[in-house]
Amino acid sequence: MSKRLTADLASGALTEALADIAEDAARVILPYWRNGVVAETKSDDSPVTKADREAEALILERLEARYPGVQTVAEEAVAADGAPAEAAEWFWLIDPLDGTRGFIEGRESYTVNIALVHKGAVVAGVVTAPATATTWRSGAPGAGASRRRFGESWQAIKVRNRPASPMAVMSHSMTDVEAERLASRHGCVQWQGTDSSLKFCLIAEGRFDAYPRTGPTSEWDTAAGQAVLEAAGGRVMAEDGQPLRYGKPRFGNGGFVALGG
Incomplete structure (x- = not known):
């Protein structure tokens, strides 16, 4: 595995890079939102649009350019070509547009998702919500999680203590x-x-x-x-x-x- 991948994971630079990629994918998606996008139906009866496919193409191209040779498992590629026979030691999991049905209906809660898995455990991830221009990410190991609005600084986030009325x-x-x-x-x-x-x-x-x-x-x-x-x-x-x-x-x-x- 490339030294850049492991070094970036350790420093937190990996999810910084993934956030930039996910936000660029969001910019691909947004022109289709609430703009009469046409959906097709996949073999599992779930919908897919040009926004899904174009966002995934951007993500795959950018990941390969920065971290070449890492296995990718991406929703639309799997729908088209089938899943890999087995997972590699390191691999990406990519959903370029999660919540496609809501996206088609004009709802805001759809997301772009990029995660890195090592030996079965997810070790890094970024989620972007294009409609609200918000990204969440994991940081370097032990460094917590953070959120930002597009173009703004990262702000730390954490779960709350369980309240009396969860x-x-x-x-x-x-x-x-x-x-x-x-x-x-x-x-x-x-x-x-x-x-x-x-x-x-x-x-x-x-x-x-x-x-x-x-x-x-x-x-x-x-x-x-x-x-x-x-x-x-x-x-x-x-x-x-x-x-x-x-x-x-x-x-x-x-x-x-x-x-x-």
Whole structure:
């Protein structure tokens, strides 16, 4: 593996670079938002747009230029060509536009996600919300998490101590009955729905306390958000109670819960 990758990971320069790439991808996406973008349907019945594909092309080109030779597992490339047979020791997980359905409907909570995985553990990640011009990132190991508005300085974020009345943030795809059941299972008396990996970031900055998920997701949906949340002091646990891992068969997740303080 390149010395630049490991040196940048150790110094925090890696997620600085990933943030710049994700924000440039956001600038590719924004002209399509609320502008009559046409969606196609992929084989798994999920939608895809030109914005997804163009953002992913930019991300892949920029990653290869800066860190050549690292395996990439990116949503649209996997949809077109299939997933790699197995994960490398180091690999990128990329979702160029998470929350495409909400994006098509004009909602704000869609994101760009880039994460780095080493031996099954997510070690760095960046999440960008184009609609609000906001980026979250993990820093150097042990340096915490931070957030910035485009063009502004980074501000440190962390999870909050669990309050007396914890709040859950849930997927919009869930029914109210299922959301209430899951929220109460994790001690939350209130819940709110939103799209995309933004849920991890809202917990990381101390606005919510739990995000439980039972339905299937892909690893590129969760890796970057998990990196940010863990750096901010939170946890993402699989159904066996262990940290959610990556490089699983077909790069798919089972159930998990993301927790704050």
